[in-house]
Amino acid sequence: MESRIDRIKKQLHSQKYKLTPQREATVRVLLENEKDHLSAEDVYLLVKEKAPEIGLATVYRTLELLTELKVVDKINFGDGVSRYDLRREGAEHFHHHLVCIECGAVDEIQEDLLGDVEQVVERDWHFIIKDHRLTFHGICYRCQNKKEETKD
Amino acid sequence: MESRIDRIKKQLHSQKYKLTPQREATVRVLLENEKDHLSAEDVYLLVKEKAPEIGLATVYRTLELLTELKVVDKINFGDGVSRYDLRREGAEHFHHHLVCIECGAVDEIQEDLLGDVEQVVERDWHFIIKDHRLTFHGICYRCQNKKEETKD
DNA sequence: GTTTATGCAAAACATTTGCAGCCTT
DNA sequence: AAGGCTGCAAATGTTTTGCATAAAC
Numbered sequence: 001m002e003s004r005i006d007r008i009k010k011q012l013h014s015q016k017y018k019l020t021p022q023r024e025a026t027v028r029v030l031l032e033n034e035k036d037h038l039s040a041e042d043v044y045l046l047v048k049e050k051a052p053e054i055g056l057a058t059v060y061r062t063l064e065l066l067t068e069l070k071v072v073d074k075i076n077f078g079d080g081v082s083r084y085d086l087r088r089e090g091a092e093h094f095h096h097h098l099v100c101i102e103c104g105a106v107d108e109i110q111e112d113l114l115g116d117v118e119q120v121v122e123r124d125w126h127f128i129i130k131d132h133r134l135t136f137h138g139i140c141y142r143c144q145n146k147k148e149e150t151k152d
Numbered sequence: 153m154e155s156r157i158d159r160i161k162k163q164l165h166s167q168k169y170k171l172t173p174q175r176e177a178t179v180r181v182l183l184e185n186e187k188d189h190l191s192a193e194d195v196y197l198l199v200k201e202k203a204p205e206i207g208l209a210t211v212y213r214t215l216e217l218l219t220e221l222k223v224v225d226k227i228n229f230g231d232g233v234s235r236y237d238l239r240r241e242g243a244e245h246f247h248h249h250l251v252c253i254e255c256g257a258v259d260e261i262q263e264d265l266l267g268d269v270e271q272v273v274e275r276d277w278h279f280i281i282k283d284h285r286l287t288f289h290g291i292c293y294r295c296q297n298k299k300e301e302t303k304d
Numbered sequence: 305g306t307t308t309a310t311g312c313a314a315a316a317c318a319t320t321t322g323c324a325g326c327c328t329t
Numbered sequence: 330a331a332g333g334c335t336g337c338a339a340a341t342g343t344t345t346t347g348c349a350t351a352a353a354c
Binding site for chain 2: 342352
Binding site: 061 | 333334335337343344
């Protein structure tokens with residue numbers, strides 16, 4: 001049975017890139033932390049646990065490569081760092097994010113909420129959409145509950 | 153009659169901030185380039201034409217202040233710089249952007265496209281939305297026409 | 305006069321690049 | 330031997346900070 005790593009390996013090979021041990025370690029970290037939104041530094045520190053000799057520049061180069069191959073998406077929530085988010089396999093569109101302004105948590109919405117909106121934009125603005133970024137900033141349900149508790 | 157600057161001045165005063173000449177020059181540059189998406193450096197160079205003695209740090213501090221007051225929105229299109237975009241007065245929500253991947257042009261959509269989507273998110277994800285960021289990446293109508301011309 | 309804001313230079317970060325050495329073929 | 334890939338260190342580019350001075354209240 002073919003694993004996710006195998007498929008990424010094939011994707012690399014099809015573009016004449018190799019899945020080196022460093023690249024594999026980096027991809028594994030991303031797979032193991034699929035729910036998180038790691039910065040390059042975060043990835044570096046986690047990869048170092050498996051492959052202590054790796055350099056930060058290699059992690060940057062790998063993340064750039066994976067972005068190019070659309071294995072990951074590079075996102076930016078407005079703090080000074082880029083974050084790297086694994087794309088769902090076969091996902092037509094990049095998923096959306098809910099960023100909590102109280103606690104900083106980032107949740108994901110996998111559903112495609114923009115189907116109708118994109119039709120309107122393509123028709124009314126004559127813009128051919130290739131990708132999108134949608135992030136909501138607000139208060140997550142956990143922080144709403146925290147407030148309920150302290151209210152009385 | 154009250155001008156836009158006057159209203160921003162009042163907003164500053166209400167939070168115990170002053171509208172210094174440097175801040176005023178910065179705000180004027182933003183007003184005069186409302187359609188653009190200027191980086192801090194861009195703003196700095198334009199402000200220098202009016203107030204040559206201003207320092208880059210002051211521009212950064214002013215832009216930070218205006219972001220805090222929600223006079224401008226700090227946005228990031230994925231190149232390494234933050235851009236500052238004047239909020240429409242009285243606009244309930246931040247407007248949306250169309251970024252062309254061919255020529256880099258950034259167009260704005262003032263219409264609120266997300267009304268329905270936000271209702272769904274608030275209901276189904278129990279998330280209280282305070283703000284949003286929506287950017288489409290694709291090909292603008294100008295670049296589509298350029299291609300038409302070269303086609304034959 | 306005390307606070308607030310400024311300009312400058314230095315510092316802090318995130319990211320990129322140059323390059324010599326290392327694998328893999 | 331040639332190519333791609335790596336690690337390190339240096340360079341780059343953006344944004345922030347410290348501090349002494351200047352302006353505003």
